[in-house]
Structures are given as structure tokens and as C-alpha cells.
Amino acid sequence: MAASFDLCVGLGQHCESTYQIRRITGQETAQFFDWLEIDLVCVWQVLESDFRGLLKPGRMALTTDGQGAIDLDAGIEFYHEFHTHPGAELTLADVEEQLTAVREKLEFLADRWRELVASPARVLYVRQDANSVETAADLQRLQATLRERYPGHDFAILWLCRTAPEDRDKLPPGVACREIPLLEGRWQGDDRAWDELFATLPVDELWP
Structure with a gap:
């Protein structure tokens, strides 16, 4: 292997x-x-x-089970990137508050992908x-x-x-x-x- x-x-x-x-x-x-x-x-x-164009403010929603967030434009569901306080349910306000940090993480990973495919x-x-x-x-x-x-x-x-x-x-x-x-x-x-x-x-x- x-x-x-x-x-x-x-x-x-x-x-x-x-x-x-x-x-x-x-x-x-x-x-x-x-x-x-x-x-x-x-x-x-x-x-x-x-x-490009991922995680735009105002274009996020909670998933149907309420456990994650979905990018309405990209159709991607995020279950591990957005967090809330222990015992509390995830809210759209939580998602919007953390949006910049999650976007920065994805931009970093996108750069890693570009390096990979060029290697x-x-x-x-x-x-x-x-x-x-x-x-x-x-x-x-x-x-x-x-x-x-x-x-x-x-x-x-x-x-x-x-x-x-x-x-x-x-x-x-x-x-x-x-x-x-x-x-x-x-x-x-x-x-x-x-x-x-x-x-x-x-x-x-x-x-x-």
C-alpha cells in the first residue's frame, strides 16, 4: 500500500x-x-x-438537525468547525460570530491543497x-x-x-x-x- x-x-x-x-x-x-x-x-x-466565495456573512444557516452550519451557496455542511458553550445549542449568532476564524482556516487549507496539486x-x-x-x-x-x-x-x-x-x-x-x-x-x-x-x-x- x-x-x-x-x-x-x-x-x-x-x-x-x-x-x-x-x-x-x-x-x-x-x-x-x-x-x-x-x-x-x-x-x-x-x-x-x-x-473562492465560501462562508459569506448572511449566507449561513443551521443544518436541519441543528448540530452544524450550512453554507447556503456552496451547499457544504460543517459539523466540526462551529462551536458553542457546553450544554447549549448552536445558534446562527454563534455561526456568524465565528465565521471569520473558520474562513481563515479554510483559506489556509485551500493554500495547502494548491501546494499539494502542484507537487x-x-x-x-x-x-x-x-x-x-x-x-x-x-x-x-x-x-x-x-x-x-x-x-x-x-x-x-x-x-x-x-x-x-x-x-x-x-x-x-x-x-x-x-x-x-x-x-x-x-x-x-x-x-x-x-x-x-x-x-x-x-x-x-x-x-x-
């Missing part, structure tokens, strides 16, 4: 992938999409806009489709977006689904699909399943 890529970077959609990537690889350096609840269409938009590092991107709504065409568009935005960047994409998608045979070279089942009651996921996944990475599919 260590010989097949230099760095493993998550692209959302679920916090499970961030936890497992860090646990398995030992990587502790934060990346932009870590811990974000983000649909794939929003990943495209963030990349195509070069991370000679071979990167394995992991996209977890926790809701089983994405298609092979969606992953092909993600690959095309990365190639167009960052010519010369050496990368591959591992697409993780709860169940095998019907169109997985339509994936382009450089994108591989594997299954990671939901483990009820544990948001971190199934350690054993993730260990097996990384022990048997389809390197020939990822870097043909």
Missing part, C-alpha cells in the same frame, strides 16, 4: 472516511475536505471556483458515496475536473459505495470502485472492512 501512493486525501462525503484514512495511514495533516458533509456536485463547484506527490483521492446516489459518470466528471484544473497532477480516485453500483463497469481508467458497508451505530465505520480495503487496493485499476 505504501508504495502505491504518497498521500491519501478524502473528498467527503462522510466523516467516516476522514476518520478511517487517518487511522489507517497515520496521516495527521488536515486537508480541505476533511470532516465535511459535501455532495459531489459541491466538490466540483469548489474546485472549479478555486475555493510531484502521487495522491489517492477517496470519495465516499455514503448515500449511494452517485454514478460512474459523476466520478468521470470529477476525474476530468481534477485533470483540467491541475495538469500534470498524479492522482487516482477510489470511489466507495455502500452497495455495488450497476454502472461500475463504465468507470474510466484511474477510478476504482469498492464497497464499504454501513456499520449501524458507529459513525466511524467498520475498522475491519476498511483495513481489508486498504490491504487489497486495486493498484492496477487506480494507476493502469
